[in-house]
Amino acid sequence: MALATLDVVVLDCPDPRALAEFYAGALGGTIEDQGEWVDLKLPGGAQLAFQEAPGFVAPEWPRADRNNQQFHLDLKVEDLDTAEKGVLALGAKPLDAEDRTRTFRVYADPAGHPFCLCVC
Known part of the structure; x- marks a missing residue:
């Protein structure tokens, strides 16, 4: 028996709205902006979220x-x-x-x- 279900994948970033717009352009969906936190509701029920992270450092490939x-x-x-x-x-x-x-x-x-x- 599972202990939990996956709710949302959250990406830290310097500009949540801008990153949500990027992924909405690629995947479709509806943006719900709450300022420092932005949700992207995707077709089919999946969800991505974007959280403002002061001092964000991008990962290196x-x-x-x-x-x-x-x-x-x-x-x-x-x-x-x-x-x-x-x-x-x-x-x-x-x-x-x-x-x-x-x-x-x-x-x-x-x-x-x-x-x-x-x-x-």
Whole structure:
């Protein structure tokens, strides 16, 4: 028997509204802004939230000398090229997207959190 159920994934960031708008542009959904905390209600019932974090330091994408990724989101897409154009237009930055033969590409959101676009 489970002790709990997952309610929401919360991302710390310097500007909760801006990051919610980025993910709303990528995933759809409805933004509910409460200032230092912003909810993004996604189609299908899932939810992301964004919390203002003074002094926020973005995670670093893993390198040979350190692995400070912390966590990442996998976003399922139908077409990598189309989704890539969309997230770049929303403000994402490529982290590991050069290998065009893989079924995923890695980006950073505007606050620096890594995420992958994945064709599954």
